Amino acid sequence: MNPTLPAPSSAVSDRVRPLPPMSSSLMTKRRVSNNVMKGLCGLATILAIIPLFLVLYYVTIQGIKVMNPAFFTEVQRPAGDPGGGFKHAIVGTLMMVGLASCIGLPVGILGGIYLSEFGQNRFGFIVRFATDVLNGIPSIIIGVFVYSIAVLPVSRATREWNDPITFSAWAGGLALGIMMIPTVMRTTEEIVRLVPQSLREGALALGDTRWHSTLKIVLGAAKGGVITGVLLAIARIAGETAPLLFTAADSLYMNLNPSKQTASLPVRIYLSATSPDDHWNALAWGGAFVLVAMILILSLLARYATRARNV
Amino acid sequence: MLVSTKPNSTQTEQPVAEITPDAQSVTSSERAVNQSVAISARANANSVPTNAVTKMTAAGVNLHYGPKHALKNVSATFPEKTITALIGPSGCGKSTFLRCLNRMNDLIDGCKITGDIQLDEENIYARGVDVVQLRQRVGMVFQKPNPFPMTIWDNVAYGPRLRGIKNKNLLAEIVQESLEGAALWNEVKDDLKKSALGLSGGQQQRLCIARALATKPEVVLMDEPCSALDPISTLKIEELMRELRSQYTIIIVTHNMQQAARCSDKTAFFLLGELVEMDSSSKMFTDPSDKRTEDYITGRFG
Numbered sequence: 211m212n213p214t215l216p217a218p219s220s221a222v223s224d225r226v227r228p229l230p231p232m233s234s235s236l237m238t239k240r241r242v243s244n245n246v247m248k249g250l251c252g253l254a255t256i257l258a259i260i261p262l263f264l265v266l267y268y269v270t271i272q273g274i275k276v277m278n279p280a281f282f283t284e285v286q287r288p289a290g291d292p293g294g295g296f297k298h299a300i301v302g303t304l305m306m307v308g309l310a311s312c313i314g315l316p317v318g319i320l321g322g323i324y325l326s327e328f329g330q331n332r333f334g335f336i337v338r339f340a341t342d343v344l345n346g347i348p349s350i351i352i353g354v355f356v357y358s359i360a361v362l363p364v365s366r367a368t369r370e371w372n373d374p375i376t377f378s379a380w381a382g383g384l385a386l387g388i389m390m391i392p393t394v395m396r397t398t399e400e401i402v403r404l405v406p407q408s409l410r411e412g413a414l415a416l417g418d419t420r421w422h423s424t425l426k427i428v429l430g431a432a433k434g435g436v437i438t439g440v441l442l443a444i445a446r447i448a449g450e451t452a453p454l455l456f457t458a459a460d461s462l463y464m465n466l467n468p469s470k471q472t473a474s475l476p477v478r479i480y481l482s483a484t485s486p487d488d489h490w491n492a493l494a495w496g497g498a499f500v501l502v503a504m505i506l507i508l509s510l511l512a513r514y515a516t517r518a519r520n521v
Numbered sequence: 522m523l524v525s526t527k528p529n530s531t532q533t534e535q536p537v538a539e540i541t542p543d544a545q546s547v548t549s550s551e552r553a554v555n556q557s558v559a560i561s562a563r564a565n566a567n568s569v570p571t572n573a574v575t576k577m578t579a580a581g582v583n584l585h586y587g588p589k590h591a592l593k594n595v596s597a598t599f600p601e602k603t604i605t606a607l608i609g610p611s612g613c614g615k616s617t618f619l620r621c622l623n624r625m626n627d628l629i630d631g632c633k634i635t636g637d638i639q640l641d642e643e644n645i646y647a648r649g650v651d652v653v654q655l656r657q658r659v660g661m662v663f664q665k666p667n668p669f670p671m672t673i674w675d676n677v678a679y680g681p682r683l684r685g686i687k688n689k690n691l692l693a694e695i696v697q698e699s700l701e702g703a704a705l706w707n708e709v710k711d712d713l714k715k716s717a718l719g720l721s722g723g724q725q726q727r728l729c730i731a732r733a734l735a736t737k738p739e740v741v742l743m744d745e746p747c748s749a750l751d752p753i754s755t756l757k758i759e760e761l762m763r764e765l766r767s768q769y770t771i772i773i774v775t776h777n778m779q780q781a782a783r784c785s786d787k788t789a790f791f792l793l794g795e796l797v798e799m800d801s802s803s804k805m806f807t808d809p810s811d812k813r814t815e816d817y818i819t820g821r822f823g
């Protein structure tokens with residue numbers, strides 16, 4: 211069973227027939243429809259960015275009015291008393307975003323790596339589907355869920371019968387952390403999948419183990435993209451209100467103890483904006499401005515991380 | 522899982538379990554004795570380089586990618602400290618065969634290998650063989666340069682670090698030695714802390730060679746290492762191979778007949794998954810025994 215030789219390739223065909231010339235009316239028609247479509251696309255793009263600029267403009271104009279050192283160094287004063295600030299809300303948001311990152315980042319990043327490197331099987335398919343569903347679940351449902359597993363049981367176990375329910379920053383961080391997982395996991399998976407197979411093989415050929423080469427080489431090559439995903443996920447949860455309503459609730463005081471109920475920017479904005487006090491309304495604009503600025507900065511950092519060279 | 526189909530019955534017929542998984546524990550004198558026995562047993566296999574010690578052998582290797590039969594009963598011997606070239610048209614299984622020699626095909630789903638491949642008289646597919654250790658002994662350079670996205674220094678030090686070497690001075694010595702070995706030291710000695718991705722294609726490929734040399738392999742596999750390079754870089758790498766020949770067993774896949782003729786001691790010709798002929802390069806390129814080999818090297822097809 212010797213292999214047979216492939217037949218020598220035949221000589222290049224000389225039967226190349228020229229196409230008939232294109233009619234001028236067809237060329238005009240194509241040029242016109244090209245320009246019309248180009249115009250429509252441009253218009254749609256402008257319509258899409260108008261709301262963004264209006265929101266940014268309005269929030270900045272209103273928020274800048276209350277921007278002063280006190281806004282960052284003082285807590286809110288009782289209604290009717292001018293002055294005061296949103297320190298408690300800013301600190302609360304930072305604390306809960308930090309707690310959320312402690313949950314969301316390890317689970318999301320390691321899970322994403324698993325899906326990309328080892329997840330080409332039934333289990334991987336199920337996990338992928340589940341994260342997509344989790345991503346689509348309304349945030350208020352996550353809030354209720356965490357309320358029932360991390361707020362009520364703790365409350366029942368610790369409080370006297372007529373104490374208030376023990377909301378906590380732990381619970382708020384948990385809710386936000388759960389919300390981070392799908393975004394971080396799927397972006398990590400997509401980015402890690404883009405790392406060329408040749409890098410993995412290069413490391414394995416040097417006698418590396420699968421797991422070590424994944425952490426060291428694959429994640430190293432993908433780190434720009436992973437950081438982008440992480441920053442965008444943080445930007446997304448920093449402004450979430452619904453999951454915090456039942457978990458961290460709200461507070462008018464500065465609090466650094468994660469076991470206590472804690473203010474956050476979104477919840478404080480909501481409650482101050484809907485209060486009858488004009489000064490509190492103004493502070494709400496200030497809070498909105500700070501929140502938007504934080505998210506904008508995170509998004510810019512994310513862009514920068516993507517662009518940075520991989521070394 | 523592995524069917525031993527060795528043609529020479531005088532050769533090691535011991536059951537798999539008796540094979541020491543750690544080849545480095547076999548003393549070199551023991552190894553030499555084993556090998557001299559093996560050589561006499563295999564005297565008819567290949568008449569090339571006369572008294573060379575056999576480093577690797579493949580016997581009756583069959584490989585399937587799912588339904589595709591990619592290697593058909595391939596047997597070959599690779600003498601120590603020689604350069605063996607694997608030639609043949611695209612898709613004939615050269616890379617596949619090369620990747621069997623350091624078990625890189627283990628990573629591919631649905632890839633089934635049978636037959637016997639030995640490194641220093643030990644079946645590398647035997648149960649209990651540590652793949653990580655095997656790959657440290659049998660290094661590989663790929664077709665496309667694949668430097669890691671790190672500094673030049675970290676690239677070369679990657680392998681030694683895997684072996685647990687942490688001493689900075691020792692690492693620095695190994696890095697310099699390996700880069701010198703790959704004829705790259707003079708070009709990069711001031712840029713060791715710069716990204717390896719900033720190097721030219723030819724420099725990147727030599728860096729990959731240095732990286733492979735840094736783990737002190739015994740065998741170096743090269744899969745068309747020059748196919749992505751310009752003629753000058755190609756010449757540099759060929760020169761390098763000739764220098765490395767005194768210390769390493771080199772097996773290289775190449776599409777370039779001149780390269781095979783210039784650089785290699787032995788040549789193996791693959792066609793449609795079969796090893797058609799394997800002999801000393803001088804014989805293969807002047808007086809091949811098989812008509813198909815002659816057709817290929819004279820450029821009648823391929």
Ligand SMILES: Nc1ncnc2c1ncn2[C@@H]1O[C@H](COP(=O)(O)OP(=O)(O)O)[C@@H](O)[C@H]1O
Nearest residue numbers: 586589591610611612613614615616617618629
């Ligand atoms: N991972 C794979 N899965 C399935 N088929 C493969 C795979 N790798 C190679 N092949 C097939 O095996 C044959 C030999 O491929 P290869 O060893 O890469 O050839 P060469 O290196 O000689 O050009 C080809 O027909 C190729 O299509």
Ligand SMILES: [Mg+2]
Nearest residue numbers: 615616617744
């Ligand atoms: Mg190939």
